[in-house]
Amino acid sequence: MPLTRRYIPEKDPAESCNFGLDYSFILPVGVGIESGTLDILTNTADPQEASSDFTICPVTPRGRAIYAMLSGGIAGRDYQLRWTATDTLGNVWPRTCLLLVAPTS
Numbered sequence: 407m408p409l410t411r412r413y414i415p416e417k418d419p420a421e422s423c424n425f426g427l428d429y430s431f432i433l434p435v436g437v438g439i440e441s442g443t444l445d446i447l448t449n450t451a452d453p454q455e456a457s458s459d460f461t462i463c464p465v466t467p468r469g470r471a472i473y474a475m476l477s478g479g480i481a482g483r484d485y486q487l488r489w490t491a492t493d494t495l496g497n498v499w500p501r502t503c504l505l506l507v508a509p510t511s
Contacts, residue, residue: 411501413487416508422461422477427489427501430470441465442472442491449484449504456485467491479507 413425429439442465447453463475472491479485484506491499 410504412504412506415510416506417476417479418510419479419481419507422475424473424475425487425505426468426471426473427487427491427503428471429491429493429499429501432499433470433493438470438494439467439472439491440494440496442467442489444472444474445488445490447486447488449486453486456483459483459485465489479505481507481509483507 417423417425433439444462444465446456446460446462448456459480460476460478465472465474472489484504487503487505489501489503491501493499
């Protein structure tokens with residue numbers, strides 16, 4: 407993922423794929439992720455809940471990252487993926503990334 411926190415390339419609305427977020431750049435050494443959640447909103451001036459646009463599989467922690475399989479989305483829409491991870495010490499780490507849904511070439 408580039409420094410803009412936008413997933414590249416765009417997600418085609420017809421495909422299913424894993425999306426994730428690596429927390430190793432902020433978690434102290436020796437601390438892992440216990441659990442995580444994902445909320446999806448439209449990336450607009452007034453964000454709206456957009457989870458109904460997607461099928462979201464359960465969020466799975468793997469080491470110092472969390473992942474979820476996503477399918478769906480509406481072509482031409484920009485979304486906020488709001489990840490929340492809880493580490494092994496009980497600290498909560500919310501982060502937002504951007505995802506554009508568009509047919510890919």
